[in-house]
Amino acid sequence: MSFPVGASGDEKVRAYIRIYGVVQGVFFRANMQRVARSLGVNGWVRNVADGSVEALVEGERAKVEELIKWALRGPPAARVERVIVEFREYRGDLSDFVIRY
Secondary structure: OOOOOOOOOOOEEEEEEEEEEEOOOOOHHHHHHHHHHHHOOEEEEEEOOOOOEEEEEEEEHHHHHHHHHHHHHOOOOOEEEEEEEEEEOOOOOOOOEEEOO
C-alpha cells in the first residue's frame, strides 16, 4: 500500500477505511479500537451488512497510516482479503475511538 507522497507525518488527516474478507465475528472491531486508542487516533469502526468492516479515522498522518497497516493484517483470526482507503479532508470532529452498532 502506498500513501500520498510529500506529506509530513504530523499532518492531520482523515481516512475512510473499508476492510473485506473474514472480518466479522473475529474481534476485528475491538482490536481496531484498542490499536487506534494506543496510537491516539480518533474515529469509529462498525460492521457492514455485506460482511465487511468500515472505519472513519482522524489523527496524525503517521499514526493513521500505522492503523491502516494494522488493518491490512487485522487480528489473528481475521482473513483480510482487500482494504480500500480514501483520504478525505481533515475535519477534527471525531473524539475518542468507538465501536458503532
